[in-house]
Amino acid sequence: MSNPPDVPVYKRRDILEPVAELGQLAARTPVYRNTGSEVYDWIAVGRDEVRAILGDTERFSTRPPQENPDLPRPRPEPGNLLMYDLPEHTKLRQKLTPDFTVRRMRALEPAIERIVTGQLDVLEKAGRPADLMKHFARPVSGLVGCAVLGIPRDDLPQLARMTDIRAARRSPKRTAARKAFNAYMDRIVAQKRRDPGEDLLSTLIQRHGSGLTDQELAGICSSVIAGELENASEMLGLGALALLVHPDQFGRLRERPELMENAVEELLRYVSVVSVASPRTALEDVTIGGQVIKEGEVVGCSLFAAHRATAPGEPPDTLDITREPGSHMALGHGIHFCLGAALARMQLRIAYRGLLDRFPGLRLAVPPEELRFRLLAPQHGIETLPVEW
Amino acid sequence: MELRVDRDRCAGTGQCALFLPAVFDQSEDDGKVLLLEPRPAAEQAASVRAAARRCPTGAITLLVTETSHG
Ligand code: HEM
Numbered sequence: 001m002s003n004p005p006d007v008p009v010y011k012r013r014d015i016l017e018p019v020a021e022l023g024q025l026a027a028r029t030p031v032y033r034n035t036g037s038e039v040y041d042w043i044a045v046g047r048d049e050v051r052a053i054l055g056d057t058e059r060f061s062t063r064p065p066q067e068n069p070d071l072p073r074p075r076p077e078p079g080n081l082l083m084y085d086l087p088e089h090t091k092l093r094q095k096l097t098p099d100f101t102v103r104r105m106r107a108l109e110p111a112i113e114r115i116v117t118g119q120l121d122v123l124e125k126a127g128r129p130a131d132l133m134k135h136f137a138r139p140v141s142g143l144v145g146c147a148v149l150g151i152p153r154d155d156l157p158q159l160a161r162m163t164d165i166r167a168a169r170r171s172p173k174r175t176a177a178r179k180a181f182n183a184y185m186d187r188i189v190a191q192k193r194r195d196p197g198e199d200l201l202s203t204l205i206q207r208h209g210s211g212l213t214d215q216e217l218a219g220i221c222s223s224v225i226a227g228e229l230e231n232a233s234e235m236l237g238l239g240a241l242a243l244l245v246h247p248d249q250f251g252r253l254r255e256r257p258e259l260m261e262n263a264v265e266e267l268l269r270y271v272s273v274v275s276v277a278s279p280r281t282a283l284e285d286v287t288i289g290g291q292v293i294k295e296g297e298v299v300g301c302s303l304f305a306a307h308r309a310t311a312p313g314e315p316p317d318t319l320d321i322t323r324e325p326g327s328h329m330a331l332g333h334g335i336h337f338c339l340g341a342a343l344a345r346m347q348l349r350i351a352y353r354g355l356l357d358r359f360p361g362l363r364l365a366v367p368p369e370e371l372r373f374r375l376l377a378p379q380h381g382i383e384t385l386p387v388e389w
Numbered sequence: 390m391e392l393r394v395d396r397d398r399c400a401g402t403g404q405c406a407l408f409l410p411a412v413f414d415q416s417e418d419d420g421k422v423l424l425l426e427p428r429p430a431a432e433q434a435a436s437v438r439a440a441a442r443r444c445p446t447g448a449i450t451l452l453v454t455e456t457s458h459g
């Protein structure tokens with residue numbers, strides 16, 4: 001599918017590949033002035049510049065931008081870590097970190113295995129060709145989110161609908177969907193306070209008591225659901241697509257299961273599902289990449305460009321699941337590094353293993369050119385992924 | 390070769406422990422880095438350097454002394 005004209009160059013992709021223009025930009029103007037966006041004054045596309053900005057919490061803030069210069073900077077939504085600056089960020093993140101460690105996530109492994117097996121059955125029953133997004137990627141990530149929070153799985157369709165509308169920037173129903181979503185999360189928190197279960201939300205409540213407010217807890221729940229439904233689901237699907245359009249890599253991974261951990265890192269880097277990190281506002285004038293970003297101006301950091309753009313004349317970047325995993329930024333960089341990283345990695349490993357074992361002959365059911373992508377959201381996304389086996 | 394971790398900078402991402410569990414661990418209490426091996430063997434130099442590079446907050450530093458061959 002060709003890119004519609006209103007898609008800015010830093011979001012354009014040919015299926016999963018960067019367009020040539022992006023490489024030219026990254027080589028010539030690693031930080032460039034952006035026009036025609038409501039959000040970003042600048043876009044950073046150079047790898048070193050992106051890394052420097054994300055790592056520089058002293059001079060760049062993720063708090064919501066100031067609309068009225070006479071008022072103090074708006075507060076972040078409670079519980080939405082991504083919008084907290086230091087030192088509040090540390091205070092909240094420290095309360096959450098112990099329950100998101102690799103070790104703690106391992107306890108969820110059997111539940112995730114069950115979810116994946118269940119959806120493989122659904123996919124198989126759907127018959128060839130089946131939509132891998134609808135029958136596998138979206139439900140797997142949604143159900144993992146429900147398991148983490150101890151939410152009944154029957155509520156998932158309703159949550160997924162609200163999340164979709166919330167994310168659609170121009171939908172008139174957006175405010176209503178946001179309200180309904182928040183009200184839902186408030187109810188879940190109240191219910192877990194009364195009647196705690198074995199889930200991570202209950203653990204947080206029991207560990208911290210009133211040390212985490214209901215609003216903060218609801219915000220944390222929203223981040224978990226968003227992390228799953230917006231990031232993990234698209235990553236799962238697009239990573240599968242990356243393997244399907246590289247049958248040699250698909251075959252190698254099938255034959256050598258020990259490559260899985262490495263493969264997941266490479267797929268995270270290659271897909272860079274979060275195309276652009278959350279807006280960073282300069283707290284003072286900052287000189288970077290030959291430009292001066294003025295105090296109050298907003299930068300979008302293109303993780304996709306940082307990982308994938310190559311200068312004109314250089315060989316294009318390719319998918320290589322045996323590549324020594326470098327220090328990619330697909331899960332962020334700096335203090336806002338993804339809280340759900342251990343969870344995301346584990347579920348990707350289990351899901352890809354399951355797909356390869358169950359469907360060794362998995363392939364696309366349509367030519368790649370016919371796939372339709374979601375290019376305007378901060379995440380790269382795909383509408384449907386028809387597969388056969 | 391000597392290693393230092395700055396627990397004030399550490400954001401508890403667990404990247405180091407995942408990458409090199411023989412040298413780094415993640416605390417059960419605050420989720421931050423625990424240094425298991427402040428003086429890793431010279432053979433580990435490359436992995437330790439890679440772990441330091443991967444730390445998203447730059448909390449891991451290596452001090453290389455002339456005599457340690459590390
Ligand atoms: C493959 C799936 C995922 C990807 C690629 C991903 C990517 C990212 C990225 C790039 C950031 C940093 C954004 C920025 O700096 O602007 C981030 C932050 C975050 N992610 Fe994820 N994420 C994924 C899954 C999840 C899941 C499953 C959760 C649920 C627990 C989650 C929760 C969060 C939270 C809470 C933050 C903010 C952390 C902070 O500000 O300290 N993510 N993620």
Ligand code: SF4
Binds near residue numbers: 446448
């Ligand atoms: S990688 Fe860095 S930030 Fe993450 S736990 Fe280790 S020292 Fe801390």
